Amino acid sequence: MGWQGLENGALLDAAEGAGFDLLLTCDQNVRYQQNFTHRKLALIVLSSNHWPTLRLVAARIASAVDFAQIGQIVKVDITAF
Numbered sequence: 192m193g194w195q196g197l198e199n200g201a202l203l204d205a206a207e208g209a210g211f212d213l214l215l216t217c218d219q220n221v222r223y224q225q226n227f228t229h230r231k232l233a234l235i236v237l238s239s240n241h242w243p244t245l246r247l248v249a250a251r252i253a254s255a256v257d258f259a260q261i262g263q264i265v266k267v268d269i270t271a272f
Contacts, residue, residue: 192209199221213259215237217237230261234265235252239270241269
């Protein structure tokens with residue numbers, strides 16, 4: 192989508208403007224750097240970006256995506272596995 196250079200608020204604005212309702216990230220700090228109170232999307236924060244580990248819990252991540260509500264921040268702790 193050409194969003195490589197976007198960070199934080201600009202990325203969230205672009206995602207909302209494009210009609211996305213959820214952002215999946217491994218950025219542990221975005222939840223503290225941005226106010227999600229009036230956002231039109233949900234945020235899911237994964238505790239790892241290690242693909243072999245993520246593959247093992249793909250169903251758990253998919254469930255978090257399915258149930259996330261707009262404005263909600265959900266942390267999926269991958270390292271517990």
